[in-house]
Amino acid sequence: MATATDGKSTGIAAVQQAFAACAAAGRRAVAPFVTAGDPDVETTLAVLQALDRAGATICELGVPYSDPIADGPVIQASYTRALASGMTLDKLFELASRARQTISMPLLAMASYSLIYRIGIDAFVSRAAASGLAGFVVPDLPLEESDELDAACRREGLVLVRLVTPTTPPARAEAIAERSTGFLYCVSVAGVTGERTALPAGLIDRIAWLRERTSVPILVGFGISGPEQAREVSQVADGVIVGSAVVRQIEAAAPAAAMTQAVEQFVGELVAACETA
């Protein structure tokens, strides 16, 4: 199913269109991350609208989980805030569904496989599809264990974004790149999510190597803190993923109106930094 009853593209088609529109506008992709329900659902909805206005290509909606092992302190704390304020999966799917009515960028769920498995793979994927989510990034699901979720995503026409890291051996990276749908998530450093001051050595070569092995866009994430790094990365990659730097703005700024404005401005700067023309 490529379009929903409201006529908007869904799933993999929506993601492809978002990248195509971005390229047509002479830009690399900017994919911010926000935690659903941090600090509450209404604020997240306002932030998503701000990101959409700022020109974000696609958004990763973090699904709060009690034991996230891939995330650094900033995102972990945002999960804790969301869960403490009563965030649930019902509220997450409702949020995605409401957001979809007012924004054009596709939303991907960034979810721990622990959570997906506990709810049930088919149930989780079909609820995600019904709520208009375009697919998943699952940071703790290695290639060997991914067949079942992969099949469910293909059945519903959703993307399943795979991750390659600096510790991934070449043959394995190639296998991961082949299986990734929507885009390929290139993790810049070995470590958890979080901002870092400098881009790691070898990143540019790794991206060039990967580009010869996949037809999907390559986005770089983990450690990108601002427009300067986004500009540098966008010279070689198809886009950037920015998580902790966005979440930190949500964490820091109040009242809500000033915060969404700050987030919109920050992501707007990232978008401008990623112009290729």
Place this chain on the structure above:
Amino acid sequence: MSSATAPGQPLSQVPDQLGRFGQFGGRYVPETLSAALDQLQQAYDDALADPAFARELDDLLGAFVGRPTPLLFARRLTELAGGGQIYFKREDLSHTGAHKINNTLGQALLAMRMGKRRIIAETGAGQHGVATATACARFGLECAVYMGAEDVRRQSPNVRTMRLMGAEVRPVESGSRTLRDAINEAMRDWMASVETTHYIIGSVVGPHPFPRIVRDFQSVIGRETIDHCQRLFGRLPDTVVACVGGGSNAAGMFYPFVDHADVRLVGIEAGGRSSGEGEHAAPLSYGTPGILHGSLSYVLQDTDGQTADVHSVSAGLDYPGVGPEHSYWRDTGRVEYTNVTDAAALETFDTVARQEGILPALETSHALAWAVEEAARMQPDQILVVCLSGRGEKDAAEIARLRGQTEAAD
């Protein structure tokens, strides 16, 4: 169910190449760790094929740890129970006071084979932290131990010991500030340090190949018990019992017995205050299959898929998950699992101290409580072996504090 083995296949023939114990186990980790886990698997396979590795480990287990540990007839406890004969497998006499050292020495040797000179670990009761710090001191390795802030408080004697051994203890303030959070933090450290650091996980949990490696290193407990029983009684015991948190002492005790179908194996979880959610730490009794810390096993979770809060008076059992092989043994029916409350464990701690002159760890006291009750139902010629997994000096101050509170409340 789907996890049942093929007919005729011994229960001990697990895990498979993907780390599966029936449906349980596997490897659910961020991609950053995949290569390190492959490397560990390779290093372990190489070590198994190298007689020098087994020799070095055996020498250490003898002269450094003091193995084999004795099998003690608990005469006065047996008289008190009034039934079967109770024997203690004395892991509390191991160097550092618990079975944990069997695993940390083995894994430290593996770390050095991989050229890694920095070690991280998580700890709950502190016994694994102490055993890791001890192995690192022995080999001159750098050591950092993550420990929940609540556990730092209630197991302070072990914190002191770790520091004396030169380890850095890093209190974890996130979440419930207990073992589960310590594992989360250790995993995060490992994500960033994996190329130079080995993570010595302390129980039969975590991603493949950890559950197998830890089980294998701890299986010396069960092998020695079989040897002892053959020499003393000319036969195997009737019943073997061990406490189960993550389940490493139980896995090490049970594994050599699983293909001996006539030996009854019983694992005792932490029953806490009650069977209500958040009141216990007994996933095999009350949990459902789910993924936690890299493997599929029984886990305590709420209806929304979040890991549930757990409670046990014993820091070493205060964990919402359990090793995947225990889940396999549970579902195949090979091992029975039940649980014992905080109150019963505390009472048995006193009983064993007075009847036998041994302070058992609070973790172990759970298994002992069940053993005393069960022995009463057994015949005088029957033999019940309890894995006395650790000593209880570390718990004396916390027990006094708990009693002070109770008396004040009265």
